[in-house]
Amino acid sequence: MKKFLKRFFLVLIVVIVLVQIPFIYRRYQTGKLAQKIGESQTQRIERAEHIFNEYKGIIHAHTSLGGHSTGGFDELIAAANSNDLDFVLMTEHWSNEFDTSALTLNGVYGKTLFVGGNEVDTADSDRFLMIPGSADAASFRNGPTTAFLEKTRSENKLAFVTYPEKLKSWDSNFDGIEVFSLHTSAKQINPFIGIFDLIWSYPAYPELTLASYFKRPDANLQKFDETAAKRKISLFAGTDAHSNIGFHLFGDDAGNKLINIKIDPYETIFRLARAHVLIEKDKQLTREHLIEALKTGRSFIGFDVFGESSGFSFVAESATGNHFMGDDALLSDGVRLKINSPNKARFVVFRNGEMINESADVSDLVLNVYGPGAYRVEVYLDSLGPPFDKMPWIISNPIYVR
Ligand SMILES: [Zn+2]
Known part of the structure; x- marks a missing residue:
């Protein structure tokens, strides 16, 4: 025993x-x-x-x-x-x-x-x-x-x-x-x-x-x-x-x-x-x-x-000037999204919840807009390794393109 x-x-x-x-x-x-x-x-x-x-x-x-x-x-x-x-x-x-x-x-x-x-x-x-x-x-x-x-x-x-x-x-x-x-x-x-x-x-x-x-x-x-x-x-x-x-x-x-x-x-x-x-x-x-x-x-x-x-920024440029998070922008004015991040990262852009662009290892991105919708951005620091490639670092509010 x-x-x-x-x-x-x-x-x-x-x-x-x-x-x-x-x-x-x-x-x-x-x-x-x-x-x-x-x-x-x-x-x-x-x-x-x-x-x-x-x-x-x-x-x-x-x-x-x-x-x-x-x-x-x-x-x-x-x-x-x-x-x-x-x-x-x-x-x-x-x-x-x-x-x-x-x-x-x-x-x-x-x-x-x-x-x-x-x-x-x-x-x-x-x-x-x-x-x-x-x-x-x-x-x-x-x-x-x-x-x-x-x-x-x-x-x-x-x-x-x-x-x-x-x-x-x-x-x-x-x-x-x-x-x-x-x-x-x-x-x-x-x-x-x-x-x-x-x-x-x-x-x-x-x-x-x-x-x-x-x-x-x-x-x-x-x-x-x-x-x-x-x-x-x-x-x-x-x-x-x-x-x-x-x-x-x-x-x-x-x-x-x-x-x-x-x-x-x-x-x-x-x-x-x-x-x-x-x-x-x-x-x-x-x-x-x-x-x-x-x-x-x-x-x-x-x-x-x-x-x-x-320092993160998400702006929509158009013929009438700059539009910021929470703003409306008119598609007929020719809208371009500009995203800047304080560190190199992966940007994921959503339109009404649907991913329309993903760009890795960037700190600046310019994107032409072709359709109306609520556009927002998530930024990921893939450089930190998993699981942080799945958890955003930044989540923006939308800009509304009409
Ligand atoms: Zn509480």
Whole structure:
């Protein structure tokens, strides 16, 4: 019996060691990836200035104020400032007792502009980000989506769909869709695989460990393209920062946890996916101008964890001048798309969701347009190797050719 036990434990140790090997290799690969990203940053192509200032920030952030979160204001402000974020759109959960959008961060703290918004539900079980928020945020759950959208529209607020996979009212008149959610992405990590990455890769490379699980949101982009083919709409990536996702193995939801590691501190999660917003140079970065630009679709998604995406540009030239993301251009004026990226990459151009051009290893592309439709671009950094040849670095908003 003793001999058997000895043998059993020996085998167990061998198995435990063998199981680590792929995760040790993944750590090595993540280190290589970090090196490649570092190198690519030294090869950035600086672009000539255009008529916009580009601002980068975060859409969809919670604190403990709205529940479901353990994050505090100080932690959030410090993370926004150290990440050089120009803005953060706060989206506190509603409360029956008080106006969470008024109590959350509003105004400029350090170098970052904060806008207090709400995450709201409607009786149709649709979920939206409303920016700015309001004292009646809790009441929308008693009415239909149409009533919510009418109200936000009359008050010139931003109404963005969050959790589009659960949206029922696709025909309603919202401003945009959260095509990618960091929260949803992190929740999909298999905890039994994730725990080993957490041990081996996360301590040295927290952002890249989380980013290695990113997948192109095929279904959400398809729904976006279907909608954009019919009407103007904008896309964005939501951070849905709660500062509360942890691996709490061997514990319960009451907070008794033997192993409890928070994997989404604001500091880490603010480096992953950002909204890059274009505002005319003669305008200041204010709440109103930010909302106006996001409503128009004058923005793109940058998964900046793979490299700083600032400087990307997507413009349609025609006889009447330049048209930018969110704009209309007339086919009869002769339209040419011009795409510039701050690093050499693969450009994929879509028309109403259908791929019409793919160009590898380029930083500039000019493309003649022959048909009407919503045109948008995805940029891929194939140089980072798989799986990043399938996960975009940049996703633009559309230009609409009529
Ligand atoms: Zn949320």
